[in-house]
Amino acid sequence: MDQQAIIDKIKQHKKQPNLRFALKERVEAFTNKLFYTLFDIDTPVEGNLDILKSDFEELAKLACWECENPCSKVWKGYLESLPNVLESLNLDAEAIVDCDPASLSIEEVYMAYPGFYAIAIYRLAHELYKVGFPLVPRLMTEYAHSKTGVDINPGAKIGKSFFIDHATGVVIGESAEIKDHVKVYQGVTLGALYVAKDLKETKRHPTIENNVTIYANATILGGETVIGANSIIGGNAWVTESVPPNSTVFHTPEIKIKTATNV
Template identity: 60%
Template sequence: MIVANSSFLDHLQAQRTQYRYKLPSRPDAGRFIDQLMRLLFPVTQDCQSASQHVEETYQKIHQQFIHLLQPLASTLPASPEIITDQFFEQLPAIYDNLLLDAHAIVDNDPAAIGIEEVVAVYPGFYAISVYRIAHELLRLNVPLLPRMLTEYAHGHTGIDIHPGAQIGRSFFIDHGTGVVIGETTIIGTNVKVYQGVTLGATHVAKSMAQKKRHPTIENNVVIYANATILGGRTVVGHDSVIGGNVWLTSSVEPYSLVYNQHQTDVRLKSLEDAEPINFVI
């Protein structure tokens, strides 16, 4: 029999008592977001989750969300019931924005067959959807849960969008793996972002927490794969194109094209074409 350290176990027991019922369940948060997605977009349902009774499903998710908020009741600006009603009142507007996001992907991705495919399987659309839901909860001053939801999406898609970011309509993330969008990022309408893009901060000091640390991306900007754009004062002007692998820490004017210039050396066809090399030892 293993002999446990009694003081250590007492410490764990005290923590268990302290945090019991104070945090939303992470599995419940994940189930809520997936069930809400199935309600909004029936094409995402599988055979086991399919339901023809929209009103019944709506009421069930409504009650489920109240239950999810209960551990946070003491930190909410209103009761879980009121917050839930306020959130569900915004669902039509969230839904309309998500349709614009889905159409942006269909319109700009040659590989997209149609909106059903985008909604059902595209990781970029899923991550954007969860972000827009989480952002609305953050706007309602719900603590912790918005980040819990976006981290759930992060784990499923590899796309990390902080719920505090401000993202305009018709947002398109292509492929998506490795995309990072920081808390104070501002993104305009009709922006396209490819895999590996980072919209981050130049400094990570805790004293910067209440300041704008992340860039502003204006309307109609395209940011290609693995570009890194940093800094709260960095503004990418509208209708600009940021090329792949660019490292940008200063603002650019509208209609700019920013890219890395590569040097290309022609390889020798054979060793016979090479100049003799003298080695000195």
Template identity: 55%
Template structure:
């Protein structure tokens, strides 16, 4: 080894001893969540004893992951967290069922539950969020962010695991959606592609403050709308039109649309008008 490589190796070693490490291979967490979803939503009906055995193995794998991440901490702590998570799993599963049913009830393009749980990116992103949020509410570790970034990479939907999202919640199409950390979303909210629920400004000093908006029950937010600010509240039963920009609260039952108007000309009226584009 030449001297430059030797010096760089020493630098890497020293930095890695100061937490410049990944802590765990993300693929282990991804395998765990994929296995869990195969138990919750299998290809065919499983016998109760099969489900019990699969859940036991999934729990063991989860404890192994927690123990690996939390090096130096007692294994009992990992078991305690796993116990709490799997005790909450029936309620999480019920929430997922309600999400899927709400999508089926509201989306005219959805034909059956099987279609939603198999192919809807919005459903997948929501349910990964629900799992990640349940873990994040019980411990601070890498798992929730790795889970939601996995869903982000697959769907283009970025939901922070610490956001608060009630049940049911519907995402249609979904690509480009961003839901920030301190966002609060109520029941029966529908969001379309390209929507941002973000902060008005990004400063480290605001880390502990509410930076993202609140969306109350029964709100529809159409494509590419941007809603910013921790004090911004979208009142219940409101409709937010596409491409709108909102940084102030709106009352319940509001209809928010862009003020810009499109001009529509009859085809016969534009015979003598020359258009060109670059």
């Protein structure tokens, strides 16, 4: 097969007219600029907001091929949401400092904690998800996923003072609801019991009430599953039904230790 025949074959199977990876790259640049504008003391807010507005209009052109109304109109409402988002993120950072004895300063949390970065990008993406802005919120959280190992769907609902410790491997599904002052450790999954396309409009992921701690590698599944307030879910627990408030759930594996006697 000559080169032209190969080119023709590739074009034949290149079927998605709106699949422009420039959108993905621009979302990542927009996300970085937005994060720095909110947190970096040397990044000017005034000038960057004008740049972000222009960048957002470009994202709208690339992402909104099916929308009847111009997505650029979303910017004003999104801009107005940013002070509240920043206030929530500052509470998240303070919760991490208060809960983690290894944190030496709040600056360390903002710059070095992957859990905080994942929460920050989720909260920024969630505001766009709520108004139905297409694709960009998911690309934002997937960018954070690639950098931190934390997969938070932008549709999840997360309350105040959320703390993800160590971060890697955490999965939070689209219809999960997390209330205030919840702590989650690495490897935790808040997922669905079943995966089927016809469940799209149903609540598939669990609800976590106030002041719950979920330790490493615990898996909590199902839209009807509610973890009651002030409960503790131990490491490696597998939970598919609701837990009353003030409960402790733990997994008890059998551990055997053999010690050599002739050493």
